[in-house]
Amino acid sequence: MKILITGGAGFIGSNLVRTLHEGSLLSADELVVIDNLSLGRREFIADLIDDSRLFFYEQDLLDAESLHAVFDKHRPDLVWHLSANSDIGYGAKFTDWDLKQGTLATYNVLEAMRRVGTKKVVFASTSAIYGEATVLPTPEDYGPLFPISLYGASKLACEGLISSFCHNFGFQAWIYRFGNIVGKNGTHGALVDFIGKLKKSPNRLPVLGNGKQAKPYLHVSDCIEGMVFGFQHANEQVNYFNLACPGATSVTALAEAVVEAFGTDTQIEYSGGTRGWVGDVPQVRLDTSRMTSLGWQARYSSDQAAAKAVEELMEQMAPGV
Amino acid sequence: MKILITGGAGFIGSNLVRTLHEGSLLSADELVVIDNLSLGRREFIADLIDDSRLFFYEQDLLDAESLHAVFDKHRPDLVWHLSANSDIGYGAKFTDWDLKQGTLATYNVLEAMRRVGTKKVVFASTSAIYGEATVLPTPEDYGPLFPISLYGASKLACEGLISSFCHNFGFQAWIYRFGNIVGKNGTHGALVDFIGKLKKSPNRLPVLGNGKQAKPYLHVSDCIEGMVFGFQHANEQVNYFNLACPGATSVTALAEAVVEAFGTDTQIEYSGGTRGWVGDVPQVRLDTSRMTSLGWQARYSSDQAAAKAVEELMEQMAPGV
Numbered sequence: 182m183k184i185l186i187t188g189g190a191g192f193i194g195s196n197l198v199r200t201l202h203e204g205s206l207l208s209a210d211e212l213v214v215i216d217n218l219s220l221g222r223r224e225f226i227a228d229l230i231d232d233s234r235l236f237f238y239e240q241d242l243l244d245a246e247s248l249h250a251v252f253d254k255h256r257p258d259l260v261w262h263l264s265a266n267s268d269i270g271y272g273a274k275f276t277d278w279d280l281k282q283g284t285l286a287t288y289n290v291l292e293a294m295r296r297v298g299t300k301k302v303v304f305a306s307t308s309a310i311y312g313e314a315t316v317l318p319t320p321e322d323y324g325p326l327f328p329i330s331l332y333g334a335s336k337l338a339c340e341g342l343i344s345s346f347c348h349n350f351g352f353q354a355w356i357y358r359f360g361n362i363v364g365k366n367g368t369h370g371a372l373v374d375f376i377g378k379l380k381k382s383p384n385r386l387p388v389l390g391n392g393k394q395a396k397p398y399l400h401v402s403d404c405i406e407g408m409v410f411g412f413q414h415a416n417e418q419v420n421y422f423n424l425a426c427p428g429a430t431s432v433t434a435l436a437e438a439v440v441e442a443f444g445t446d447t448q449i450e451y452s453g454g455t456r457g458w459v460g461d462v463p464q465v466r467l468d469t470s471r472m473t474s475l476g477w478q479a480r481y482s483s484d485q486a487a488a489k490a491v492e493e494l495m496e497q498m499a500p501g502v
Numbered sequence: 503m504k505i506l507i508t509g510g511a512g513f514i515g516s517n518l519v520r521t522l523h524e525g526s527l528l529s530a531d532e533l534v535v536i537d538n539l540s541l542g543r544r545e546f547i548a549d550l551i552d553d554s555r556l557f558f559y560e561q562d563l564l565d566a567e568s569l570h571a572v573f574d575k576h577r578p579d580l581v582w583h584l585s586a587n588s589d590i591g592y593g594a595k596f597t598d599w600d601l602k603q604g605t606l607a608t609y610n611v612l613e614a615m616r617r618v619g620t621k622k623v624v625f626a627s628t629s630a631i632y633g634e635a636t637v638l639p640t641p642e643d644y645g646p647l648f649p650i651s652l653y654g655a656s657k658l659a660c661e662g663l664i665s666s667f668c669h670n671f672g673f674q675a676w677i678y679r680f681g682n683i684v685g686k687n688g689t690h691g692a693l694v695d696f697i698g699k700l701k702k703s704p705n706r707l708p709v710l711g712n713g714k715q716a717k718p719y720l721h722v723s724d725c726i727e728g729m730v731f732g733f734q735h736a737n738e739q740v741n742y743f744n745l746a747c748p749g750a751t752s753v754t755a756l757a758e759a760v761v762e763a764f765g766t767d768t769q770i771e772y773s774g775g776t777r778g779w780v781g782d783v784p785q786v787r788l789d790t791s792r793m794t795s796l797g798w799q800a801r802y803s804s805d806q807a808a809a810k811a812v813e814e815l816m817e818q819m820a821p822g823v
Contacts, residue, residue, distance in 0.1 A: 324645030327665035334666040338659030344648035345655040349594045
């Protein structure tokens with residue numbers, strides 16, 4: 182099987198590429214990685230790039246012509262589409278950012294697939310499509326879907342594009358709606374932010390919101406295992422799952438874990454308000470029973486995943502502290 | 503109040519512009535009409551264009567710079583965004599058509615609003631966002647939302663953009679999910695198609711599908727009254743309603759009504775299959791209880807609306823038959 186991974190040098194992508202390269206969960210004859218390295222980093226997969234089974238393309242999904250050329254050359258059997266803007270707050274400042282990086286890029290990927298007959302796609306969606314759901318934990322069939330961030334709006338648009346390509350062109354899709362994913366090679370999110378801030382200035386840690394925002398944190402290794410498991414065990418035309426662990430971890434707990442890891446005398450300073458930023462959904466709980474029914478559950482709880490990620494990110498970002 | 507209407511020379515748009523111009527339901531100090539006349543027709547509103555309160559711009563919503571200029575000049579209080587591709591089948595052939603005419607055009611409208619501080623938007627959405635719903639009649643809170651047409655995907659993307667602009671920039675929205683709308687100035691759909699075909703060749707009427715597809719048909723006068731009523735009586739930040747009548751009319755009933763109006767000896771020939779075309783949802787029933795709770799219901803039943811529309815379209819398209 183030839184697998185093409187978009188965003189394959191990014192946080193989740195680089196972990197996925199490494200796992201697929203090892204072949205323990207799913208074996209691939211050829212791995213084609215596309216990343217524009219705007220958020221991803223070559224170093225995350227640098228040691229794999231020389232492998233004759235791996236083809237790395239540093240290019241942007243918005244360049245449809247170059248994208249089609251890669252598809253023409255490799256004709257993948259499966260696309261793992263992970264590339265996206267991951268900075269939700271940024272989308273509120275530059276209102277076409279998620280539209281381009283999310284919606285248009287995804288259209289380009291689907292159209293590239295259609296042109297060469299690639300029919301299977303795994304897609305990284307988000308719980309942000311639920312907006313401020315009135316049902317917690319939120320099940321996959323929740324409606325209405327009124328995202329409050331342009332990021333969520335873009336992911337919802339992508340899900341719609343995918344489902345319509347499934348119906349019109351015989352695609353098959355595995356859509357995973359993530360809560361927060363954490364772990365090695367993290368490039369964004371609260372933990373990365375906190376560690377970065379403490380490295381610069383260890384005495385104070387500014388935290389957005391009142392710290393009571395709480396979301397499920399899934400370790401990236403669980404995320405990848407879950408995505409592969411669903412791909413192997415669900416066989417509808419459009420397969421869709423919340424991919425998370427039950428429960429949640431508060432922002433305060435994350436901040437305290439990072440402060441403890443630094444071992445410094447740090448004042449945590451909250452900016453106040455229930456939200457971290459405009460478009461932030463302060464309370465996220467995801468109903469994970471569909472994945473459980475399929476036979477999968479996360480190895481790490483939300484708190485355990487966060488603790489493991491703090492350890493891994495400290496090692497990468499602030500070694501020796 | 504200054505009202506800007508996109509697609510204001512189109513089917514629903516021209517009827518809306520005429521109603522707003524009369525001022526019986528809602529009075530406007532200024533009407534700004536934008537239409538690229540790709541589906542709309544100048545003749546639908548030609549007699550109004552000379553009015554000093556009405557400003558007509560023949561331009562495309564994809565030309566953001568010209569759009570911004572219109573918004574800079576008129577600074578509307580309310581936008582009635584009706585412009586879209588209305589040919590669902592076309593979107594399956596040209597896969598970027600709905601993306602451009604729907605998603606990108608809507609983004610341009612929202613961004614033009616944001617730039618000048620316009621906060622209120624009425625949006626023409628569609629029951630196609632529900633895809634092939636397993637619950638009939640389908641309520642507004644139905645999930646999951648997996649549209650099967652690129653048209654439905656685009657409208658879902660637009661709803662997400664609108665809800666995120668509401669949250670991020672203080673917009674207020676009235677989203678109406680239509681079934682089929684019929685009546686004077688119709689430019690597309692089964693009735694227009696059937697009348698056009700019989701004008702050309704009165705002895706046979708080719709019909710897509712097996713004729714058993716059945717959907718709710720709402721008369722355009724009811725559509726406009728309902729949209730205005732909801733705008734006046736619902737005051738959430740994101741207001742969303744199915745706008746339809748209860749019940750449904752089959753394609754066979756539509757075909758027979760048109761044949762009867764022509765008074766010809768016509769053979770109705772079905773192409774077969776449960777769907778009219780790829781992306782067609784064969785059975786649509788919409789739960790209209792939210793509009794009913796608000797205090798509004800359609801004047802005409804689905805069958806009555808269809809009969810009235812046949813009469814009106816015959817007068818426009820095949821006068822004297």
